[in-house]
Structures are given as C-alpha cells and as structure tokens.
Amino acid sequence: MCGMSREKTIKTTTDIDSLRSEIRDKSVRVIDVRREEDYKQSHIPTAVNLPLANLLSDDTPERVLKLVNTMGIDDETHVVVYDDTFGALASRVAWTLEYLGHFDVSLLETTFSKWKSLGLEHDNNIPDIQNSNHSIHLKPEILATSDYLEKTKDSPEVILIDNRERLNFLEQHIPGAISLPYRTLATPEKILRSKEDMKRLLDNRGISGNSEIITYCGSVGTLSGLAYYALKSVGLPNVKLYVKSFKEWKGLEKPIAKQEDANYWDLSAE
Amino acid sequence: MTVSGIKQSHQDSTKPKINWARIEEAEDFANTVKLFRQGKYDEDSFRRYRLQHGAYGTRMTSDYAMVRIKLPAGEIYPNQLEKIAQLSEQFSIGSAHFSTRENIQLHWVILEDVSEILRGLAEVGLTSREACGNSVRNVMCSPLSGVCPDEQFDSTPYALATARFFLRNPMAQNLPRKFKFNFTCCENHGMVRMVDVGLIPQTRDLNGIIQKGFRIFLGGGLGNKSFVGYQLEEFTPEEDLLYTSIAVIRIFDRLGDRKNMARNRMRYLVNDMGWEKFQNLVLKERAVVRATQSVVTHLDVDHTPTEIKKPIRISDESGNSISDGYTRWLKNNALKQKQSQYYSVFLTLEAGDITSSQLIALATIVREFSSEGHARAGFVQNIALRYIHEDDLSRLYSKLLAIGLAKSGALTMAAPVGCSGTTSCNLALTNSHRLAKEIQRKFLDLKLDQDDDLRDSSIKISGCPNSCAQHGIATIGFFGGGGRAGREMYPNYQMSL
Numbered sequence: 001m002c003g004m005s006r007e008k009t010i011k012t013t014t015d016i017d018s019l020r021s022e023i024r025d026k027s028v029r030v031i032d033v034r035r036e037e038d039y040k041q042s043h044i045p046t047a048v049n050l051p052l053a054n055l056l057s058d059d060t061p062e063r064v065l066k067l068v069n070t071m072g073i074d075d076e077t078h079v080v081v082y083d084d085t086f087g088a089l090a091s092r093v094a095w096t097l098e099y100l101g102h103f104d105v106s107l108l109e110t111t112f113s114k115w116k117s118l119g120l121e122h123d124n125n126i127p128d129i130q131n132s133n134h135s136i137h138l139k140p141e142i143l144a145t146s147d148y149l150e151k152t153k154d155s156p157e158v159i160l161i162d163n164r165e166r167l168n169f170l171e172q173h174i175p176g177a178i179s180l181p182y183r184t185l186a187t188p189e190k191i192l193r194s195k196e197d198m199k200r201l202l203d204n205r206g207i208s209g210n211s212e213i214i215t216y217c218g219s220v221g222t223l224s225g226l227a228y229y230a231l232k233s234v235g236l237p238n239v240k241l242y243v244k245s246f247k248e249w250k251g252l253e254k255p256i257a258k259q260e261d262a263n264y265w266d267l268s269a270e
Numbered sequence: 271m272t273v274s275g276i277k278q279s280h281q282d283s284t285k286p287k288i289n290w291a292r293i294e295e296a297e298d299f300a301n302t303v304k305l306f307r308q309g310k311y312d313e314d315s316f317r318r319y320r321l322q323h324g325a326y327g328t329r330m331t332s333d334y335a336m337v338r339i340k341l342p343a344g345e346i347y348p349n350q351l352e353k354i355a356q357l358s359e360q361f362s363i364g365s366a367h368f369s370t371r372e373n374i375q376l377h378w379v380i381l382e383d384v385s386e387i388l389r390g391l392a393e394v395g396l397t398s399r400e401a402c403g404n405s406v407r408n409v410m411c412s413p414l415s416g417v418c419p420d421e422q423f424d425s426t427p428y429a430l431a432t433a434r435f436f437l438r439n440p441m442a443q444n445l446p447r448k449f450k451f452n453f454t455c456c457e458n459h460g461m462v463r464m465v466d467v468g469l470i471p472q473t474r475d476l477n478g479i480i481q482k483g484f485r486i487f488l489g490g491g492l493g494n495k496s497f498v499g500y501q502l503e504e505f506t507p508e509e510d511l512l513y514t515s516i517a518v519i520r521i522f523d524r525l526g527d528r529k530n531m532a533r534n535r536m537r538y539l540v541n542d543m544g545w546e547k548f549q550n551l552v553l554k555e556r557a558v559v560r561a562t563q564s565v566v567t568h569l570d571v572d573h574t575p576t577e578i579k580k581p582i583r584i585s586d587e588s589g590n591s592i593s594d595g596y597t598r599w600l601k602n603n604a605l606k607q608k609q610s611q612y613y614s615v616f617l618t619l620e621a622g623d624i625t626s627s628q629l630i631a632l633a634t635i636v637r638e639f640s641s642e643g644h645a646r647a648g649f650v651q652n653i654a655l656r657y658i659h660e661d662d663l664s665r666l667y668s669k670l671l672a673i674g675l676a677k678s679g680a681l682t683m684a685a686p687v688g689c690s691g692t693t694s695c696n697l698a699l700t701n702s703h704r705l706a707k708e709i710q711r712k713f714l715d716l717k718l719d720q721d722d723d724l725r726d727s728s729i730k731i732s733g734c735p736n737s738c739a740q741h742g743i744a745t746i747g748f749f750g751g752g753g754r755a756g757r758e759m760y761p762n763y764q765m766s767l
Contacts, residue, residue: 166363166378179380183359204300204382259331 012233013109013192014080016120019044022078029073031081033089034112042122044082044108044115048072048129052089055096056220061136064100073102074132082108082115087191088182091225095241101137107229109190142228144214144242146252149174152212159206159213163223164246174216174249175257180205182223185230192230199234207231216242216249284643286347287572288430290340290437291392295399299323300385322405322443324398325384328377337362337376337387338401342433343411343426343453344372344647344654348633351645353394355629357387366629368622370687370740371450372410372647373401377690399437404449406442406519409433410460411453413646413654415471416576417607417614418455423482425471428511429453431569435512442519446526447534449519450491461649463490463499464743466536467518474505483507486514489540489548492737497537500545502552510556512569517555521548578609578641580659595678596667602719603680604663607656612641613663614656616680617670621688621706622651624675631673639666650687650728652680677710679719681726686710687740691733691750692761698733700750700761706731706739731763741766 014022022028023046030047032039039049048071055067073079079097083089090107097105108115116122152158153176162169162177169179184201187193193201202208213231217223221243231239242249250256306316320327320335328334339354354374358366361383362376369375379387391397401408411429415421432451436442442449451467454460462468468487473480484506490499506514518536525543527534540548604613617632624632632653636645641657648654658666670676679685688706692698709729718724730744734751741747748763 165359166361170363170378181360184361184383188356200300201383201386204303204385205380206382 011106012229013190014106015109016115016118019080019108020120022080028078028080029071030108031071031079031090031093032112033081033083033093038084040124040126042116042124044112045121045123045125046127047082048127050093052083052092052222055093059096061100061138064096065134065136068097068100068102068134069132070129072129072132073097074134075102077102077104077132079105080108081105082110082112084112085222086111086182086186086226087229088222088226090191091229092220092222095142095221095225095228095243099139099142101135101139107191109192111191114189141238142240144216144240146242146244146248146254149214149242149249150254153214155212157211159211161207161213161215161224161227162246163215163217163227168218170259172246172250172256172258174246175255177216177257178205180207180227182217182226185226191226192233195234198230202231202234202236208236210237212238212240214240214242216245219245219247221245284347284577286345286350286395286644288342288434289395290342290397290399290433291388291395292397292399292438293389293392295323295397296385296388296392299325299388300382303382303385318403321403322400323384323388324401325379325381326402333381334377335379335381335384337379337384337398338369339374339376339391339396339398340401340408340433341372341374341396341647342409343415343429344413345426345430345644346374346647346653347394347644348636350394350396351629351633351636353390353396355626355633357390358626358629360390361387365623365625367690368619368624368647368651368653370622370649370651370689370738371408372649373408374647375690397437400442402448404445404447406433406436406439406445406449406451409436409451409453410465410649412455412460413616413648413652413656414459414605414614415453415455417609417612417656418459419606419608420456420458421608422456422471422473425453425455425469425484427571427573428469428471428484428508428569431571432511432515435569436515436519441516441523445519445523446528447536449522449536451515461740461743462487464492464496464740465490465499466522467515468499469511472505481507484511488518488552489537489545491535491537492740492742493535493537494532494735494737495538496737496742497541499537500540500549502549508571509568510560513556513559514552516559517552520559521551521555576642578657579643580641581638595671595676596664598720599667599676599678600663602678602684602725603676604658605681609657611660612656613658613660614654615658615663615666616648617653617655617675618677618680618685618710619651619653619675620677620710621686621703628673628675631669632675635666635669635673638669650685650730652685677714679710679714684710684713684719684724686713686729686731687744688731689733689738691731698750699752700733700763702731702733702739702748702750705748705763 032043032047033052081090081094094105160177161180162173163182215224215227228241305311324338325335363378367375415426416424450465452465453469469484472485486502486506487499522536604615646654686706686709688702691702727745729746730739730741731748732739732741741749747766753762
C-alpha cells in the first residue's frame with residue numbers, strides 16, 4: 001500500500017529542463033536504448049547504453065536483473081530512458097524495469113534527435129559505472145500473457161487496445177480490440193500528447209475509469225509500450241501490456257478478426 | 271528553457287488568408303457522438319448532423335466515418351498539407367484522397383475521433399463543415415484561375431467570397447439536396463454546365479468602362495440522369511452575382527423535391543418546370559432579393575493581389591543533364607501561364623490517393639518552388655503547382671520524381687479518374703478506384719501518355735450510376751453496375767463514349 005502511493009508521484013515523462021538539472025545534480029541514471037554505434041557517436045551526458053535488441057535477446061527477470069546491476073541501478077535510483085524512435089523503444093525498456101519491480105522510471109519527453117536539434121549538450125563519454133545490487137519484486141499486474149488475454153478479453157470490464165496502424169488493424173486484429181494507432185499518442189514535438197489532450201482523446205473513445213486496459217501491437221510490445229505509458233500519463237490505474245503482442249497471438253493460431261467488406265488498405269498500402 | 275515554446279517555424283511560407291474553421295464545432299461534435307452512442311439522439315437527426323459537419327458514413331459499418339475536408343477554390347497551403355498528413359497518420363490510414371470537387375477525404379476514421387480531426391483542421395484554418403449533406407458544397411474554382419491565358423479575369427476571389435457567404439449561412443442548412451457552385455477561368459477549363467451554378471468570368475465594355483461580370487449556367491448536373499446547364503442571361507454584372515445566387519437557392523429551397531431522393535437535385539426542378547419558366551422565376555426572385563435586403567448584402571470580395579515572390583535559393587544546381595522522363599513530363603504535365611516565365615504544373619495522383627509522407631514532402635516543395643506560396647486542387651483528383659519559374663522546372667521535376675509525384679500524363683488520357691468505389695463508399699457497386707489505378711499503370715507502361723492523339727482526352731470511372739468520377743463528360747466513361755447470373759450478383763461496367 002505504501003509502495004502504491006509512492007508510485008503515484010512518479011511522472012510518466014520527464015521534461016527536458018528537469019533532466020538537465022538532474023544530470024547536473026548527478027541524481028539520475030539515464031539510459032540510451034539506441035544501437036551501440038549510435039550511442040558511441042554521441043549521447044546525452046552521463047547516459048549508459050542498453051540497446052533494445054540486447055535486452056530483447058533475453059528478457060527473463062534474471063537477465064534483466066544483471067543488466068540493471070551493471071548499469072548501476074539500485075532500488076532507489078531515479079531512471080530516465082530515451083530513444084530516437086518516438087519513445088516506443090524507450091517505453092519497452094522502461095516497462096521491463098517496472099516489471100522487475102523498479103518503480104522510479106520515466107521516459108524523456110522527447111527524442112534524441114529533437115534534443116540535439118534544440119542545441120542541447122551531448123557527448124561521447126562513456127561513464128564509469130559501479131555495479132549495484134537491485135532486488136526483484138516482479139509486478140505481474142502490468143503483464144498480460146496470451147492465456148490471460150484469452151480468458152479475459154470478452155469481459156465487459158476489459159478494454160483491449162491495438163496500437164498498430166489503422167490499415168493493419170482493419171486487415172486483422174485480436175477479436176474485440178479497438179484501434180488506437182501509436183501515432184495518435186504523440187505530437188510533433190513530444191512523444192506523448194499533453195495530459196489534457198490525451199485525456200480528451202481517450203474519453204471520446206470511452207477509455208476511462210477503472211476498466212482493466214490491455215495494450216498490444218505487432219511483435220515485441222514497443223508501440224503498445226508507448227501506449228501503456230500514454231494511458232498511465234492520464235492516471236488510468238489498471239493497465240497491462242501484452243508484451244508478446246500480435247506476433248505471438250497469430251503464431252499460436254488464436255482467433256483473429258477483420259473488418260469485413262472493406263478493402264481500402266489493399267489499395268493504399270501499395 | 272521550455273520545449274513547448276520552440277516550434278519549427280517556416281518564416282518564408284505564406285499562411286492561409288481565410289480561416290474557415292470554428293473550433294467549438296469540434297467539441298460539439300464530440301458531445302453529439304456521445305449522446306448518439308447513449309441513445310439520446312435518434313439515427314436520422316444524428317445522420318443529418320454528421321453530414322452537416324462533413325463526416326460521411328463508411329460502407330457496411332457505423333463505427334467508421336469518412337471526413338471530407340473542403341478546399342474552397344481549391345487552395346491549399348503548406349502548413350495545411352502537413353496537418354492533413356499528420357491527421358491521416360493519427361486517425362486515418364496514413365494516406366489522403368483528393369476528390370473531383372477539390373475536397374480532401376480521410377477514410378476509415380473512427381467516429382469518436384472525428385472531433386479530433388476537426389480540432390486539428392481548425393489549427394490550420396480548414397473545415398469539413400457542409401462538405402456533405404443538403405447544403406452548399408465546396409465552392410470550386412478552376413485550378414488555372416488567375417494564370418489562364420484565355421481568362422478575362424481571375425474568378426478566385428469571387429469563389430472564395432461565395433464560399434464564405436454561404437458557409438454556415440442559415441439559408442443553406444437544409445436544402446432539398448446538395449448544391450454546387452463551380453467557378454472557372456474560361457470556356458475550355460472547368461465544368462460550368464454540369465453543376466447547379468456554373469460561372470465563367472466575363473467582361474463587357476459599357477461606354478468605355480470595362481465592367482466585370484459572369485456568364486451563369488443553371489441546373490446542370492451529372493448523375494443517373496445528366497443535364498446540361500442553361501445560361502441565365504447574356505451577362506450578369508458582378509454586383510448581381512450574390513443576388514442571383516441567393517435567388518436560385520431560395521427557389522430551390524422553396525420548390526425543390528424533398529421527398530423523392532432520386533430526383534431532388536435542382537436540375538430535376540429545372541427540367542420539370544421547363545427552362546423558360548425557371549429562368550423567369552430566377553429573374554423575378556432576384557429583383558425581390560435585391561429590393562428586400564434590409565441591409566445591403568454584398569459579397570466580401572478580397573481583391574488584394576496574391577504576393578508573387580520567387581522563393582530565395584540557397585544553392586542552384588545547374589548543368590543537370592535533361593532526361594527523357596523530364597521532356598515527357600514537361601510536355602504532358604506543364605502549362606504556360608499568362609504571366610511570362612511562369613508555368614503551372616499538374617501532379618497526377620493514383621486515383622486521387624496521396625500518402626502522408628508525400629504530403630509532407632509536397633509542402634516543402636510548394637514552399638520552395640511556388641511563387642504564390644500555395645497549391646491548388648484540380649478537377650480530376652490532381653494538384654496544380656502554379657507560379658513555377660521556368661528556370662526551376664527541371665529541379666522541380668527531380669524533386670517530384672524523388673517522391674513519386676512526377677508521373678507523366680496529367681493532361682492526357684493516361685491519368686484516369688476513379689471515385690473511391692467499393693473501397694469505402696456505401697453506394698458503389700464496383701471497385702472503380704482500383705480500375706483507375708490499373709489503367710494508369712498500364713497506360714504509362716505502354717507510353718500512351720506520349721501519344722498526341724490522346725492529349726486533352728480522359729477516362730473517368732464511377733463505381734455506380736451516380737457520377738462522382740464524372741464519367742458522363744469523359745472521352746471514355748465507365749460506370750459500375752451489378753449483373754445477375756442465377757442467384758449470384760457480379761460487378762460489371764457500362765461504357766460510354
């Protein structure tokens with residue numbers, strides 16, 4: 001209970017000004033999730049590198065724990081994650097940390113390109129890191145598996161959200177899902193809309209209140225990871241990520257729905 | 271320093287002159303959809319409301335809508351192209367569709383998201399209000415108005431003023447059926463005899479004073495049954511333009527058929543009544559309108575000339591070898607303007623479709639190349655870039671080529687028109703959209719765009735006997751129908767020459 005109230009104070013995104021002062025105060029661990037060669041060229045000062053592909057090669061809690069410790073993150077460390085892919089890759093990493101039981105993690109409100117285009121500092125220094133000793137307190141309540149989804153998706157209390165592009169959704173989706181393309185969540189400047197804009201958008205779509213919400217996307221939970229944080233940014237309390245997403249669902253030959261009698265995508269996707 | 275304060279600014283780009291939007295309509299739409307979903311709005315009233323705000327139903331489902339964005343006189347500015355690109359990625363299918371009436375359509379929009387689109391449009395001064403329904407639809411103007419060597423004067427300001435007068439005007443909210451205005455530049459460009467009101471700019475010499483006016487054609491239209499419009503009088507002076515428009519709309523409102531859906535366009539009224547009787551009625555009504563306006567009503571015509579400013583070049587690449595493709599494109603897609611050294615260039619789109627990334631690239635191209643700073647939608651699902659300096663044509667060609675918008679044949683038969691067909695339209699019987707694309711590919715493969723015999727000719731394909739692709743006025747026209755083989759229905763086309 002104590003942990004819950006503490007979590008509520010954690011922001012979904014960290015704004016640029018805050019991050020810069022936290023870097024100056026040395027009160028933050030910044031994670032850059034781009035590819036290693038990009039990171040080596042330049043990155044936000046003090047950032048460590050955890051390429052998403054590296055994480056995904058084995059994201060069992062034991063492995064993640066090791067990675068977290070080599071990045072010098074302990075239970076109390078304030079972590080900010082960024083990428084150059086409109087926040088989707090950063091979200092997937094942030095969610096993984098959360099799942100491990102790390103509560104103080106948030107996303108940089110913008111991308112590295114934007115950061116650079118604003119003329120903000122960046123360098124290629126690789127920081128010296130002292131290993132840390134993080135604990136494991138898994139949070140199964142933020143994870144949805146295919147079995148779980150199959151059991152619960154028809155419940156009126158559950159809202160299932162597909163974050164792929166509209167054409168993909170029309171072509172095929174998990175039965176009962178609603179379409180909220182990841183592009184809808186962002187603005188040209190920021191990885192997520194302002195809280196007010198996001199709330200209005202979600203309210204219009206009936207995504208509000210205490211429903212259990214499950215997000216999914218194409219394959220590894222990046223686009224839907226961003227949606228996970230979008231939903232959390234407006235304070236929705238019960239959000240889960242179906243991290244293995246549509247790729248697994250299809251592979252398991254579970255039921256699939258499509259929009260009948262409409263074939264605009266075979267024209268426009270060309 | 272905060273990020274929100276920093277936005278990329280394009281200092282050199284022109285901004286739209288007219289704001290067509292009302293932001294409060296977005297919120298109202300959102301609330302109305304909620305009431306409708308809660309069952310507090312009956313189906314029919316909601317439908318009327320939805321259409322009035324420019325959201326069409328999508329084939330076979332009530333979950334989705336098509337949003338039709340009006341481009342009065344066809345004008346579209348770079349920031350508007352960018353916004354539409356963004357909205358298409360967020361709420362539609364990542365592409366947009368240019369129609370034959372200077373509208374841009376976003377398909378497969380979730381009904382609950384329509385209000386977000388209206389909000390986004392309002393940020394750049396665009397509206398979808400009265401793009402559908404029984405109202406004054408988008409007021410069209412020839413994409414060559416202002417640059418056409420054969421025109422008497424530019425009718426664009428009159429088209430814009432007319433659009434402005436009737437938009438949200440109470441007299442045009444509940445007509446018997448939709449109502450269309452087309453302004454053109456000259457006799458040869460544009461389609462004035464196939465709409466409710468068609469106008470060709472005309473001048474006359476009145477004792478040494480040149481007077482501006484129009485030749486006005488009434489009661490034309492394409493459709494299941496097509497009619498050619500009649501010329502109201504020899505010359506309608508510009509100060510009578512608005513009175514005439516109001517008079518015609520009032521007569522249609524009063525006498526038009528509100529019951530029989532298949533026969534409620536104004537052309538049927540004209541046909542049933544007989545032209546002479548209708549003509550007399552219009553002239554009388556116009557006298558009444560002129561005499562009874564309590565306040566002098568006039569069109570707010572903005573005669574401020576558009577600033578023609580050649581964009582500044584940072585570097586000039588010259589000495590590029592001229593490719594065959596360029597010569598072919600120049601011949602088939604570019605027209606000399608009346609302004610010396612300037613050209614208008616037409617971009618064909620595949621049956622009107624353009625992707626969001628093409629829209630974004632196009633916005634940059636407009637800023638970089640068009641000395642008037644905006645683009646114009648055309649009559650055949652195409653886009654015109656005007657005021658392109660002749661020195662810039664080959665550079666423009668390579669830029670367009672890079673984004674797949676340099677297809678040759680804009681002015682030839684190799685650019686067929688197809689309405690959206692069964693890809694999303696409720697009424698369609700055939701996939702005219704796909705057929706048009708296939709014909710274009712085949713024709714370009716066969717290099718038919720280079721055949722001089724096929725210049726100034728067209729292929730137009732409608733997915734049903736209604737005439738959205740204007741098949742009735744094509745060199746070769748097709749319209750879709752359904753045939754029956756035993757119990758099975760199959761799609762077929764009828765061809766007209």
